[in-house]
Amino acid sequence: MALAAMPDPNGIPRSDAADIGNTDVHTLAASSHLKRLEAESIHVMREVAAEFANPVMLYSVGKDSSVLLHLMQKAFFPAPPPIPMMHVDTTWKFREMIAFRDRRAKETGCRLIVHTNQEGVAQGVNPFSHGASVHTDIMKTQALKQALDKYKFDAAIGGARRDEEKSRAKERVFSFRNAQHRWDPKSQRPELWNLYNTRIHKGESVRVFPLSNWTELDIWLYIYRENIEVPSLYLARERPVVERDGQLIMVDDDRMPLAPGEVPQMRKVRFRTLGCYPLTAAIESDADTLPAVIQEMLVARTSERQGRIIDQDASASMEKKKQEGYF
Amino acid sequence: MDLETTENQSTAAVTAIDDYLQRHETKSLLRFITCGSVDDGKSTLLGRLLYDTKLLFDDQLAALEGDSLRHGTQNGELDFALLVDGLAAEQEQGITIDVAYRFFSTDKRKFIVADCPGHEQYTRNMATGASTADLAVVLVDARKGLLTQTRRHTYICGLLGIRHVLLAVNKMDLVDYAQGTFKRIESDYRVVAAQMGIEHVTAVPLSALHGDNVSSRSQSMGWYNGPSLLEHLETVQVEHATSKLGFRMPVQWVCRPNQNFRGYAGQVVAGSIAPGDEVVALPSGVRSRVARIVTPDGDLTRAVTGDAVAIQLEDERDISRGDVIAATSAPPQVADQFTAHLLWMDSAALLPGRPYWMKVGARLVTAQVTEIKHRVDVNTQEKRPAKRLELNEVGYCNLGLDHAIAFESYEDCRELGGFILIDRQTNATVAAGTLNFALRRADNIHWQHTDIDRTARARIKGQIPACVWFTGLSGSGKSTIANLVEKRLHAMGYHTTMLDGDNVRHGLNRDLGFTEEDRVENIRRVAEVSKLMVDAGLIVMVSFISPFRSERGMARRLFEDGEFREVFVDTPLEVCAQRDPKGLYAKARAGQIRNFTGIDSPYEQPERPELHLETEKASLDELAQRVIDSLLAR
Numbered sequence: 001m002a003l004a005a006m007p008d009p010n011g012i013p014r015s016d017a018a019d020i021g022n023t024d025v026h027t028l029a030a031s032s033h034l035k036r037l038e039a040e041s042i043h044v045m046r047e048v049a050a051e052f053a054n055p056v057m058l059y060s061v062g063k064d065s066s067v068l069l070h071l072m073q074k075a076f077f078p079a080p081p082p083i084p085m086m087h088v089d090t091t092w093k094f095r096e097m098i099a100f101r102d103r104r105a106k107e108t109g110c111r112l113i114v115h116t117n118q119e120g121v122a123q124g125v126n127p128f129s130h131g132a133s134v135h136t137d138i139m140k141t142q143a144l145k146q147a148l149d150k151y152k153f154d155a156a157i158g159g160a161r162r163d164e165e166k167s168r169a170k171e172r173v174f175s176f177r178n179a180q181h182r183w184d185p186k187s188q189r190p191e192l193w194n195l196y197n198t199r200i201h202k203g204e205s206v207r208v209f210p211l212s213n214w215t216e217l218d219i220w221l222y223i224y225r226e227n228i229e230v231p232s233l234y235l236a237r238e239r240p241v242v243e244r245d246g247q248l249i250m251v252d253d254d255r256m257p258l259a260p261g262e263v264p265q266m267r268k269v270r271f272r273t274l275g276c277y278p279l280t281a282a283i284e285s286d287a288d289t290l291p292a293v294i295q296e297m298l299v300a301r302t303s304e305r306q307g308r309i310i311d312q313d314a315s316a317s318m319e320k321k322k323q324e325g326y327f
Numbered sequence: 328m329d330l331e332t333t334e335n336q337s338t339a340a341v342t343a344i345d346d347y348l349q350r351h352e353t354k355s356l357l358r359f360i361t362c363g364s365v366d367d368g369k370s371t372l373l374g375r376l377l378y379d380t381k382l383l384f385d386d387q388l389a390a391l392e393g394d395s396l397r398h399g400t401q402n403g404e405l406d407f408a409l410l411v412d413g414l415a416a417e418q419e420q421g422i423t424i425d426v427a428y429r430f431f432s433t434d435k436r437k438f439i440v441a442d443c444p445g446h447e448q449y450t451r452n453m454a455t456g457a458s459t460a461d462l463a464v465v466l467v468d469a470r471k472g473l474l475t476q477t478r479r480h481t482y483i484c485g486l487l488g489i490r491h492v493l494l495a496v497n498k499m500d501l502v503d504y505a506q507g508t509f510k511r512i513e514s515d516y517r518v519v520a521a522q523m524g525i526e527h528v529t530a531v532p533l534s535a536l537h538g539d540n541v542s543s544r545s546q547s548m549g550w551y552n553g554p555s556l557l558e559h560l561e562t563v564q565v566e567h568a569t570s571k572l573g574f575r576m577p578v579q580w581v582c583r584p585n586q587n588f589r590g591y592a593g594q595v596v597a598g599s600i601a602p603g604d605e606v607v608a609l610p611s612g613v614r615s616r617v618a619r620i621v622t623p624d625g626d627l628t629r630a631v632t633g634d635a636v637a638i639q640l641e642d643e644r645d646i647s648r649g650d651v652i653a654a655t656s657a658p659p660q661v662a663d664q665f666t667a668h669l670l671w672m673d674s675a676a677l678l679p680g681r682p683y684w685m686k687v688g689a690r691l692v693t694a695q696v697t698e699i700k701h702r703v704d705v706n707t708q709e710k711r712p713a714k715r716l717e718l719n720e721v722g723y724c725n726l727g728l729d730h731a732i733a734f735e736s737y738e739d740c741r742e743l744g745g746f747i748l749i750d751r752q753t754n755a756t757v758a759a760g761t762l763n764f765a766l767r768r769a770d771n772i773h774w775q776h777t778d779i780d781r782t783a784r785a786r787i788k789g790q791i792p793a794c795v796w797f798t799g800l801s802g803s804g805k806s807t808i809a810n811l812v813e814k815r816l817h818a819m820g821y822h823t824t825m826l827d828g829d830n831v832r833h834g835l836n837r838d839l840g841f842t843e844e845d846r847v848e849n850i851r852r853v854a855e856v857s858k859l860m861v862d863a864g865l866i867v868m869v870s871f872i873s874p875f876r877s878e879r880g881m882a883r884r885l886f887e888d889g890e891f892r893e894v895f896v897d898t899p900l901e902v903c904a905q906r907d908p909k910g911l912y913a914k915a916r917a918g919q920i921r922n923f924t925g926i927d928s929p930y931e932q933p934e935r936p937e938l939h940l941e942t943e944k945a946s947l948d949e950l951a952q953r954v955i956d957s958l959l960a961r
Contacts, residue, residue, distance in 0.1 A: 032352055032353065033351060033352045033354070033356060033437065034352060035633075035634075036356075036633060038635070039594055039633055039634055039635035042594075042635040043579065043594050043635055046579040046580040046592055046593075046635075047579065047689075049580055050579055050580045050648055050689070073623060074622070074623050075592070075635070076580075076582060076592075077582075077621065077622065077623040077637065078582070078584050078588060078590070078621060078623075078637075079582050079583070079584035080584070162428045162429075162430070163429075163430045166427070169427040169428050169429060170425045170426065170427050170428075172455075185424070185425065186424055186425075188425060188452075189755065189756045190451040190452065190454060190455045190672050190747075190756050190759065191455050191756075192454060192455055192458035192487075192745065192747060192759045193458045193459065193741060193742070193745045194742070195686050195687075195745065195746065195747045197686065197747060197749050197754070197756045199684065199749055199754040200754060201754065212428070213428070213430075213439060215430045217351075221344075221347075221348050221351060224344060224348070225348065289340065291340040291341050291343070291344040292340055294344050294347075295340060295343060295344065298347070
């Protein structure tokens with residue numbers, strides 16, 4: 001690992017990352033910053049449970065969702081989470097994600113709803129022949145709207161953070177959506193202190209972001225401190241990948257069409273975000289334990305959304321998608 | 328690699344992360360806003376700060392270079408404003424619409440910064456950012472000096488309790504780094520800040536574009552010996568007013584997983600609590616002791632301000648969401664009338680007397696502004712009389728609630744003294760407010776017990792009292808139908824009376840005109856009078872245009888279930904205007920009468936009236952009979 005050659009703005013001792021399994025050394029004292037973030041998020045979740053008739057938590061199996069689920073257990077303890085979680089399954093997720101999801105739902109006692117856009121499946125929509133944007137629109141954005149309409153959820157909790165992207169940085173914690181699920185960035189409700197206006201008319205809904213004020217680093221440190229389980233895709237392993245347009249794509253199953261002469265190679269890679277496997281680029285890394293991942297984070301010079309192929313069309317594309325109902 | 332080396336390295340990584348976490352955790356956090364007038368360079372300053380503190384990732388830099396070429400205003404040079412103006416509309420228009428939150432940290436501190444819009448029309452978004460800030464960076468363009476928005480933003484910072492301002496005199500490069508210019512602006516600003524109760528002002532001359540005095544001291548201003556902007560942010564002490572108050576926790580959620588457990592979940596907003604402490608729930612006043620403080624990581628021996636907890640009490644008590652659990656020594660006051668400052672944030676003006684939802688702590692009540700004592704001109708600090716508050720105006724008001732609440736003054740406790748108002752029709756957040764103190768008025772006027780009550784009065788008349796509220800356009804036939812109904816009821820031996828809009832305006836409401844706020848007051852008085860008459864046992868016909876849903880709703884809430892009968896007399900506007908029995912539509916259309924319902928003032932149709940009478944589909948006789956049938960069917 002090239003850590004020693006990197007600048008070290010945070011003064012972290014430079015040492016090579018470990019290459020044995022995860023450790024269970026968690027000897028940290030109670031801590032103020034993460035505790036404050038945790039309390040703020042718990043406050044938000046309790047407001048949702050108290051003020052909405054039919055809320056849901058959107059669960060995407062990633063690290064932010066893992067933190068959300070953990071916070072939900074804390075917020076309502078000793079009661080089981082009163083808010084079900086829903087996964088919008090595009091059918092192109094990493095196989096490990098699906099197994100992880102089902103196991104975590106069982107372990108936490110949180111009711112799991114899985115929704116897939118069956119029309120999209122019937123039309124054979126996929127990221128290869130339809131392209132990233134069409135696939136994402138039909139299997140993710142449209143699927144989410146279908147599910148919200150079907151179950152008539154009035155509030156949907158999501159794991160988005162303000163440090164992820166420019167239009168996210170502008171979004172409220174309780175973000176209003178009209179009956180067509182659209183976000184109007186020009187007339188958001190003012191949101192003072194921690195007083196959230198939860199009143200809506202029939203058909204309207206609110207997206208709620210309890211992790212708004214967390215950074216990517218906070219998420220990882222919290223996962224570490226609280227010993228929260230995340231899919232091992234976040235840790236570096238030897239995985240079969242192909243290189244396309246400079247991005248490393250993992251061949252997760254045999255649906256992935258290979259170009260003539262293209263042969264998957266075993267490379268030691270990990271993922272900074274998890275989504276549809278053909279649309280989620282891996283990075284080469286030796287960080288195969290949580291502490292090593294966090295160490296890499298501290299010197300990272302590339303923000304995490306870069307691994308999401310869908311964001312690179314135009315820099316305002318996330319805002320456009322959000323206006324149309326993307327989470 | 329042999330096993331021993333591997334283990335050593337693994338331990339090293341863990342130790343490194345633990346050390347880092349420790350420092351990450353103990354580093355203090357400063358939340359600040361950047362504000363000031365449009366074009367003073369807020370977004371550029373913030374972008375420069377992120378760039379200088381190396382908080383930008385390589386791909387973000389690459390995107391910035393692309394965006395700078397496409398939308399930039401710096402001739403293809405890096406345009407730092409584009410880093411923070413994230414909305415497409417903002418980039419196109421080159422302005423900031425909504426507050427953007429950014430996160431960065433240095434060796435000394437962590438920061439959350441809210442970049443606030445400068446345009447007056449987006450003041451509410453600026454207030455959103457300011458409500459959670461410890462410090463404000465107020466930018467001023469050195470060429471322009473203090474502007475209206477500088478004063479407005481400073482006023483709102485003061486109102487929301489920000490005690491520290493860093494005055495950033497920007498664009499010093501464009502005034503040749505002249506010390507005199509800086510000194511003049513600084514002394515002007517100190518006068519303004521003092522008026523607005525802001526105690527700590529530090530002024531820094533800088534150029535965000537060139538980086539002078541942003542993260543390092545400028546070479547171009549040898550006359551300046553103070554800190555750079557970043558140095559000040561890293562070192563300023565913002566005393567978190569460690570509250571003198573005892574334990575306070577608004578109940579957010581009642582946790583009842585089974586018969587054996589009842590916990591009260593909430594965030595501690597003042598003081599601390601331990602098992603065994605005696606507490607009181609307000610406003611009910613029931614007392615108990617803390618049995619346990621429950622968390623999934625085990626019970627706590629103490630919870631402090633800021634903690635999100637669930638508390639189990641020794642006794643089963645009826646405590647619900649919105650109640651405040653507090654220490655029994657010096658608990659908060661309970662009241663239903665207050666003085667408060669209001670920042671109005673909606674394009675529809677505040678109307679005194681109109682009911683709004685009020686959210687304070689975890690409590691939702693109905694509140695009315697009973698009086699606007701004055702409006703504050705935010706530019707001059709002058710107090711002006713006002714009958715309404717328009718968008719972005721600040722007023723000092725009396726507030727009446729339909730339920731008593733436990734509260735603190737905003738100065739003592741933001742969580743129990745800050746509130747928002749929500750429009751009951753549109754659900755928009757229309758105001759932010761800060762409670763000052765309780766009015767004693769209601770305390771000293773007690774309800775006089777009377778031996779003969781409303782039931783007795785009704786019984787002797789042998790009838791069930793009611794308020795029959797006819798609403799509809801002028802000329803729709805309200806009074807005609809109401810008159811027919813009363814005549815028949817009278818003939819049948821019922822005790823009735825009639826309140827007619829025109830007639831009441833000759834007497835009780837002689838002092839009121841037809842502006843929106845007078846119309847609200849008109850209805851409030853009539854509703855109160857008809858309630859007195861229903862209490863007397865009468866069947867009351869009220870015939871009023873009463874164009875606004877919220878006031879009809881207010882009238883309805885004065886009565887018991889089933890007592891209030893809303894009758895919508897539905898006649899199309901063209902038909903009313905054609906009939907025009909009093910010649911009013913002709914005058915209104917000629918511009919001789921202002922605020923005439925249906926012409927230049929709205930009529931909001933009832934959504935769920937008890938009776939909907941369409942005058943074009945049946946005769947007035949038949950319609951009157953339907954009213955009587957529905958009354959007698961009770």
